[in-house]
Amino acid sequence: MINLLINADDFGFSQGVNHGIIDCHKYGIVNSATMMMNMAGTEHAIELAKQNPRLKVGIHLVLTCGRPLLQDVPSLVDDYGNFNSLANLAKAVDISLDELEREWTAQVERFLASGLKPTHLDSHHHVHTMDQLLPVIQKLSNKYDLPVRVNGNKLLEGVKPLTDLSLFDFYGESVSSDYFLHLHDRLEEGKTVEIMCHPAYLDTNLLKGSSYTHTRLKELEILTSVQLPGELVLL
Numbered sequence: 001m002i003n004l005l006i007n008a009d010d011f012g013f014s015q016g017v018n019h020g021i022i023d024c025h026k027y028g029i030v031n032s033a034t035m036m037m038n039m040a041g042t043e044h045a046i047e048l049a050k051q052n053p054r055l056k057v058g059i060h061l062v063l064t065c066g067r068p069l070l071q072d073v074p075s076l077v078d079d080y081g082n083f084n085s086l087a088n089l090a091k092a093v094d095i096s097l098d099e100l101e102r103e104w105t106a107q108v109e110r111f112l113a114s115g116l117k118p119t120h121l122d123s124h125h126h127v128h129t130m131d132q133l134l135p136v137i138q139k140l141s142n143k144y145d146l147p148v149r150v151n152g153n154k155l156l157e158g159v160k161p162l163t164d165l166s167l168f169d170f171y172g173e174s175v176s177s178d179y180f181l182h183l184h185d186r187l188e189e190g191k192t193v194e195i196m197c198h199p200a201y202l203d204t205n206l207l208k209g210s211s212y213t214h215t216r217l218k219e220l221e222i223l224t225s226v227q228l229p230g231e232l233v234l235l
Contacts, residue, residue: 002187003235005032005163005194006223007149009060010124012036012045013210016203020220022048024199025055028224029180031234032194034060034122037107038069040205046114058120058146059111061104061137063127064089065209069106073099086125101136108144120162122149129156149194163192170197175218177226184231192235199223 008021011033018041024030035045035057049057064086068076075096078084111118121141122128128137129151141148141159148159150166165187170179187193199220200206207213228234 001231001233002184002189003192003233004029004228005056005192005235006030006197007032007034007058007122007194008197008199009034009122010036010198010200011049011057011060012039012042013065014039014041014200014203014205015044016201016206017041017216018045018048020200020216022052022055024197024220024223025052029226029228029234030055030197030199030223032056032058032119034058034120035111036060036062036065036124037110038062038066042110046116049116056119057116058122059108059118061107061121061123061128061140063100063103063123064125068103069110070099070103073103075099076103086127089127095132097133097136100133101139104136104140108140118144118146120147120149122162126151126168134158163194165191166194166196168196170195170219172212172215175215175222177222179222180226180228180232184229197223 006029008024008030010017011021012035021033033055049055064083067082076083076099127133137148138158147162148156150161153165155161197219198212198216200216202213
């Protein structure tokens with residue numbers, strides 16, 4: 001038997017994303033989501049999370065999308081005050097770990113101020129797995145006593161792992177209706193496994209703000225219709 005945490009990223013990105021995630025929870029197999037605290041749909045996501053208390057909700061730390069919650073973090077933003085894109089992150093000036101810790105702390109604190117209880121931490125575009133940012137994620141994990149998404153099968157040093165393994169391949173061209181049917185053949189018995197997903201309904205904010213759009217609808221269709229084999233059990 002293999003225990004699954006099927007986590008929908010980007011909760012809070014937009015109302016279309018939020019409704020897609022909630023439908024995949026209520027009518028499908030999504031049992032976890034991670035929330036972006038700096039986006040147009042954040043307050044809407046908080047409201048929906050409170051209406052659906054069985055959905056596990058963690059924090060999707062952001063460094064590469066939208067604007068920071070804090071004003072005084074110059075090493076984290078471009079000339080317009082937006083976070084650097086993932087493509088430009090490597091080209092940006094050296095990131096101040098102090099600024100990053102303050103910004104990510106502000107994101108965690110906004111989540112806590114909502115009254116919700118976070119289950120774990122991960123990040124948009126997996127930036128928390130970058131070696132140079134590890135000291136910040138270690139501090140936050142320990143300060144708030146929260147486990148952290150592992151990087152595939154690689155545990156992050158100094159933090160409590162969320163699961164034994166994370167799979168990131170239910171994405172793009174690999175999204176298919178038989179993905180879950182053959183999953184057991186790839187995994188080890190008795191393990192806890194997180195599967196990342198990105199279901200959504202399309203809306204203007206998503207179409208303008210993300211390069212990953214129409215495939216999210218396909219994810220939503222699969223995640224609300226698939227029947228898991230008996231060897232796979234939702235956590």
